[in-house]
Amino acid sequence: MRFYELLNFQHVMLYLFPALIFILVFGLFLGFTHFRGKDSERRKTAIIERFPGGIEGRDAPFPLAMTLTIAGTLIWGFLYIWFTGILGVKI
Template identity: 50%
Template sequence: MHFFELRNIQHFVLYLLPALLGVLIFAIGLARTHFRHEDEDVHMQQVHTTYVGGIEERNAPFPLVLVLIIGGTVLWGVLYIIFYGVLGVKI
């Protein structure tokens, strides 16, 4: 039990705002998925493979924001293992 009711609201805001900011940054990152070049429209509309049922596959680039998120996760995991295992530092 908390002595002050405001403390519950502060914790709620401190949990909610980073989550909302993370979703907003991720959405902005997906809006600018890759670097643009001249023949991009033709490249994005060209059908690479057609499957049964009318499903078409295009050769689109992998989103840059996902590359950064995956790379950051792997880097954090490796550094966490090094700092926690070798140095004994608790993060």
């Protein structure tokens, strides 16, 4: 038994919210792999570069899941630094 009940609640939230966020991002990734524009289909099929070994480069749209992952990482890092500085928590 813990001394503080709030600690149990905090641990549940720390486990629950990242899982829910992952499920939402994964669902978006499965539903919309990229933003669709007028020329998305042409960009996915048009070959603009050929490399040795049969590798072909395309100017395909950037995947939405990668965009959300990068943006989330940057936002989390900024907020972590910001709130650690404001609250004066020693790391």
